[in-house]
Amino acid sequence: xxxxxxxxxxxxxxxxxxxxxxxxxxxxxxxxxxxxxxxxxxxxxxxxxxxxxxxxxxxxxxxxxxxxxxxxxxxxxxxxxxxxxxxxxxxxxxxxxxxxxxxxxxxxxxxxxxxxxxxxxxxxxxxxxxxxxxxxxxxxxxxxxxxxxxxxxxxxxxxxxxxxxxxxxxxxxxxxxxxxxxxxxxxxxxxxxxxxxxxxxxxxxxxxxxxxxxxxxxxxxxxxxxxxxxxxxxxxxxxxxxxxxxxxxxxxxxxxxxxxxxxxxxxxxxxxxxxxxxxxxxxxxxxxxxxxxxxxxxxxxxxxxxxxxxxxxxxxxxxxxxxxxxxxxxxxxxxxxxxxxxxxxxxxxxxxxxxxxxx
Amino acid sequence: xxxxxxxxxxxxxxxxxxxxxxxxxxxxxxxxxxxxxxxxxxxxxxxxxxxxxxxxxxxxxxxxxxxxxxxxxxxxxxxxxxxxxxxxxxxxxxxxxxxxxxxxxxxxxxxxxxxxxxxxxxxxxxxxxxxxxxxxxxxxxxxxxxxxxxxxxxxxxxxxxxxxxxxxxxxxxxxxxxxxxxxxxxxxxxxxxxxxxxxxxxxxxxxxxxxxxxxxxxxxxxxxxxxxxxxxxxxxxxxxxxxxxxxxxxxxxxxxxxxxxxxxxxxxxxxxxxxxxxxxxxxxxxxxxxxxxxxxxxxxxxxxxxxxxxxxxxxxxxxxxxxxxxxxxxxxxxxxxxxxxxxxxxxxxxxxxxxxxxx
Numbered sequence: 001x002x003x004x005x006x007x008x009x010x011x012x013x014x015x016x017x018x019x020x021x022x023x024x025x026x027x028x029x030x031x032x033x034x035x036x037x038x039x040x041x042x043x044x045x046x047x048x049x050x051x052x053x054x055x056x057x058x059x060x061x062x063x064x065x066x067x068x069x070x071x072x073x074x075x076x077x078x079x080x081x082x083x084x085x086x087x088x089x090x091x092x093x094x095x096x097x098x099x100x101x102x103x104x105x106x107x108x109x110x111x112x113x114x115x116x117x118x119x120x121x122x123x124x125x126x127x128x129x130x131x132x133x134x135x136x137x138x139x140x141x142x143x144x145x146x147x148x149x150x151x152x153x154x155x156x157x158x159x160x161x162x163x164x165x166x167x168x169x170x171x172x173x174x175x176x177x178x179x180x181x182x183x184x185x186x187x188x189x190x191x192x193x194x195x196x197x198x199x200x201x202x203x204x205x206x207x208x209x210x211x212x213x214x215x216x217x218x219x220x221x222x223x224x225x226x227x228x229x230x231x232x233x234x235x236x237x238x239x240x241x242x243x244x245x246x247x248x249x250x251x252x253x254x255x256x257x258x259x260x261x262x263x264x265x266x267x268x269x270x271x272x273x274x275x276x277x278x279x280x281x282x283x284x285x286x287x288x289x290x291x292x293x294x295x296x297x298x299x300x301x302x303x304x305x306x307x308x309x310x311x312x313x314x315x316x317x318x319x320x321x322x323x324x325x326x327x328x329x330x331x332x333x334x335x336x337x338x339x340x341x342x343x344x345x346x347x348x349x350x351x352x353x354x355x356x357x358x359x
Numbered sequence: 360x361x362x363x364x365x366x367x368x369x370x371x372x373x374x375x376x377x378x379x380x381x382x383x384x385x386x387x388x389x390x391x392x393x394x395x396x397x398x399x400x401x402x403x404x405x406x407x408x409x410x411x412x413x414x415x416x417x418x419x420x421x422x423x424x425x426x427x428x429x430x431x432x433x434x435x436x437x438x439x440x441x442x443x444x445x446x447x448x449x450x451x452x453x454x455x456x457x458x459x460x461x462x463x464x465x466x467x468x469x470x471x472x473x474x475x476x477x478x479x480x481x482x483x484x485x486x487x488x489x490x491x492x493x494x495x496x497x498x499x500x501x502x503x504x505x506x507x508x509x510x511x512x513x514x515x516x517x518x519x520x521x522x523x524x525x526x527x528x529x530x531x532x533x534x535x536x537x538x539x540x541x542x543x544x545x546x547x548x549x550x551x552x553x554x555x556x557x558x559x560x561x562x563x564x565x566x567x568x569x570x571x572x573x574x575x576x577x578x579x580x581x582x583x584x585x586x587x588x589x590x591x592x593x594x595x596x597x598x599x600x601x602x603x604x605x606x607x608x609x610x611x612x613x614x615x616x617x618x619x620x621x622x623x624x625x626x627x628x629x630x631x632x633x634x635x636x637x638x639x640x641x642x643x644x645x646x647x648x649x650x651x652x653x654x655x656x657x658x659x660x661x662x663x664x665x666x667x668x669x670x671x672x673x674x675x676x677x678x679x680x681x682x683x684x685x686x687x688x689x690x691x692x693x694x695x696x697x698x699x700x701x702x703x704x705x706x707x708x709x710x711x712x713x714x715x716x717x718x
Contacts, residue, residue, distance in 0.1 A: 008513060008549035041633040065633030089632065091666050114666065142667030142674070154367060183627050183671060185616045189588065190367035209629045209662065209671050212647050216628075218580045218612040225581030226588040229548065239630040241643045241661075247630070253577040257544045268542050269575075270568045271598040271606070273448065274400035274424030284600040288571050302600075303568065307450050307473065308501030312542060312568050315501070 006259045010231040015202040018134045018175050020061055021085025021106035025177060025235050026202025031228065031260050032235035033251040034061035034204075035244040036089070041071035041078070048081035050244070055083055057248040058263065061235070063087040063109060072099035079104050087136070091143075094120035101127050107177075109136040112164040113143040121164070125171045134175035137164045140208055141182035153182065157191045158198070165199055176201040177235070181208035185223040192232050202234035209239060216240045217250050224254050262297035265352070268312055268319070269302040276304035277324035278341060286345045296356040300348065301330075318351040320344055331355075365618045369590040374561040377493045377534050379420055380444025380465035384536060384593050385561025390619050391594035392610040393420035393563075394603040395448070400430035400437070407440035409603070414442055416607040417622065420594070422446040422468060431458035438463050446495070450502075453479035460486050466536075468495040471523040472502040480523070484530045493534035495563055496523045500541035512541065516550045517557070524558055535560040536594070540567035544582040551591050561593035568598065575599045576609050583613050621656035624711070627671055627678070628661040635663035636683035637700060645704045655715040659707065660689075677710040679703055690714075 005012055017027030025032055035054055039046040041064045051062050066072050066088045079086050087107035088100035091114040100108060101124075108128060115121055128135055139160045141153055151159070157180045168176055178201055180191040188207055196203065207223040210216035220238045227233045236254065238247040255261035269284040270276075284302045291300065301319030303309035310328065313319025319330040320339065327344050329337045331351050339347040364371055376386030384391055394413055398405040400423045410421050425431050425447045438445050446466040447459035450473040459467060460483075467487060474480055487494055498519045500512055510518070516539045527535055537560055539550040547566055555562065566582040569575035579597045586592045595613065597606040614620035628643040629635075643661045650659060660678030662668035669687065672678025678689040679698065686703050688696045690710050698706040 006543075006545035008545035036630065036632050038631040038635065039633060047633070067634045071633065111666070140667050140670075142670030144670070183674075184365075184618070185584075186365035186367035186588075186618060209627045209660070209667065211626045211628045212643050214647065215612050215626060217576060218609060219616040221577045221580030222584030222588070222613055222616045225544075226585045229545075229581070229585040241628040241630055241640055243640075244630075250577060253574050254581055257578040257581045259543070259545060267570045267574060268568045269570045269600040271395065271600055271603075272397040273395050274398060274406075274430065275426045276397065281600055281602075284571050288573065301568070307470070308499050308568065311499075311501030311503070315542075 009229060009258065012231040013196050015234055016174070016200050018177060018202055020087065020134055023060055023085055029234070031233060031255055032060045033058065033248055033255070034063065034235055034237050035059045035247045035251070036063040036065075036237065038244055041065055041067070042074050044074050044077045044081070047074070047078050051078070051082045051084070054244060054248055057245050058252070059084060059248045061085045061087060061107075063089050065089050066096045066100055069096065069099060072096050072103060075100055075103035075105055091115070094124050097124040098127055101131055101133060105133065107134050107136065109138045110164070111138050111140060111143055112160045113140065113145050116145060118167060121167060122171060125168055125173050128175070129171065129173050132175065134177055135168065135173070136177040136179060136204055137161050137168070138204070139180045141184070141187065142208065153187055154190045154194065157182070158194045161195055162198060165201070177204050179204040179206065181206050183207065183209050185219060185226075188223050189226055192227055193230065196232050203232060204235045204237065205233035206237040206239055211241060213240050213242045213246055220250060221254055225258065228254070228258055228260060264297065265291040265294050266297070266299045267291060267302065268299065268316055270304045270308065270312070272304050275307065278304065278322045280304040280322060283322065283344055287348060290345065290349050291352070294352060294356050298352060298356055300352060302348070317355055318348060320348050368588060368617065371590040372555050374593055375533070375559050377536060377561055379446065379493055382419055382444055388593070390587070390592060390614055391419045392417065392607055392614070393422065393594055393596050394418050394606045394610070395422040395596065397603055400424055400426070401433050403433050403436045403440070406433070406437050410437070410441045410443070413603055413607055416604050417611070418443060418607045420444045420446060422448050424448050425455045425459055428455065428458060431455050431462060434459055434462035434464055450474070453483050456483040457486055460490055460492060464492065466493050466495065468497045469523075470497050470499060470502055471519045472499065472504050475504060477526060480526060481530060484527055484532050487534070488530065488532050491534065493536055494527065494532070495536040495538060496520050496527070497563070498539045499567055500543070500546065501567065512546055513549045513553065516541070517553045520554055521557060524560070536563050538563040538565065540565050542566065542568050544578060547582050548585055551586055552589065555591050562591060563594045563596065564592035565596040565598055570600060572599050572601045572605055579609060580613055584617065587613070587617055587619060623656065624650040624653050625656070625658045626650060626661065627658065627675055629663045629667065629671070631663050634666065637663065637681045639663040639681060642681065642703055646707060649704065649708050650711070653711060653715050657711060657715055659711060661707070676714055677707060679707050
């Protein structure tokens, strides 16, 4: 899973680096994929089970809600049952943050709109400082302080974050990460662009309440993708009204699309058109299912005609340009054989397995 | 379906405006959603049937492959059977372009990598000029001319387009649209950013051979979304290995996510977490299904807790913040009632219908 920022991208904003458990965030560290459990945190077994499943999908950091003291006390056992760093999501009651720190979490998320008493925040910050536990200042457009008047949402989000950053800095605390999420994508991008120039800390990026997988994946991809293209963002969380594994899968796909992380196979396949003489949709779907068994990075192309087919198939590690009845198989840019239509998927996957699992 | 570029976006690149049939592209025209039929163009009935279905999804321009003379001759009847402008996709044989013009198409797409003989191109351009039919110079990374040597893909794509632009301009032809598509997103963005500053013509944007809906939607959203955020792009085509209606639906979702077009409802829904006390995933899915019947723009929020719930629900036209057993219903930012859990979807949809269909 190497990092390889393309020369065709805007340069990455270089932030300070912090560490959540063993995971580095910011600086030149790879952009980290995180998610949030949607189980009842008090249900320790279900929460551990879900986090373990997310670990299988390479979720790198997990956050859980801490709505009450029972949830805070569950964190200790949850932490013992999982391998990835655990972040406690705190709203309203600062004592839950203190209890979460006591339970041994690797990070805290505080929403400035929901804990406004500075003395309470100070108590949390001093307890976090003692343990060297980072705090995310997690601003959300849906829960901004009402005292900020008629400024724009972007300004209110940025101001809320800056005020909290100053408070933490005044306590000599700099293990800070910041997020500024809204549902509206241009609002979110503008807020991150503004704060990116004002503070040196790593940024957690995302679009909030983005909806169901159908439309939410698009909204997240446009927002997170645009920010990453601009060089902004050190860790991402895709928000979907769905099982959180969908968030992790989509997160990696966003990073892969910008060549920011490698993570399993990449499937190139043509949209099919009136030139296509075989059922490319079906072939691509079959290959996609087969590729789910492959963990190593490899670029595979399934193409349906002679226009771009051979060109794209050559550019992939393994590719097939499918014509009527027969296809041309490519490996590392070289034609390696002619394949009968019935064997398209089988022949392609044989090459994939040979490359990814040479023994 | 109004256009409303957010003040938080980069300013739009203002291009010359062309017209494909009755549809304006470039200048300050709304960004146009187009797709490509994947039927056999020679099968006139199937092609018309597919395009009519795409019209129902508000596809605004349709392109069809023209692999041979029989396909070119089918265009006349296809054109008669549909309402949206028809573009002929031409590769290799310039005579197919002449036949397509003869058949009355509204636009041509030529791939410079596949027709390299300048005299042949001239014949097509002069015939298009006579009829005032626009030509898209459609460069594709998979079919670049081999004569360009060892320059970068971005440079080769841009140079290929510029060379063809010059040829068309030398014939006093300026009904030009340009595209520069690759599978690699940073490559594609870099190519469009470069050409955007060099020519005054509208740009057709997209990511080519992006794959199946699962991963391809993400790749398209990141690439097209980043370009649109940067102010680049006058018409979009999402490429998916799928039924083209998926391309149209995704196209509108990309534009909606950047507030560039309105198109039916927008569903805000929270990702659910350990705070959620009701099955928000199920409720959001039910609302999503109900909203498919609504054609007018409306923003609907389904939220699962008190952290951001009321804030986001208030910001929507209609919203519900769902708690255990009971939810708070909002309309135009005002609380309008308390709803029992069994009635969440029904109550929300009653308000939606009242707003979108007041009689």
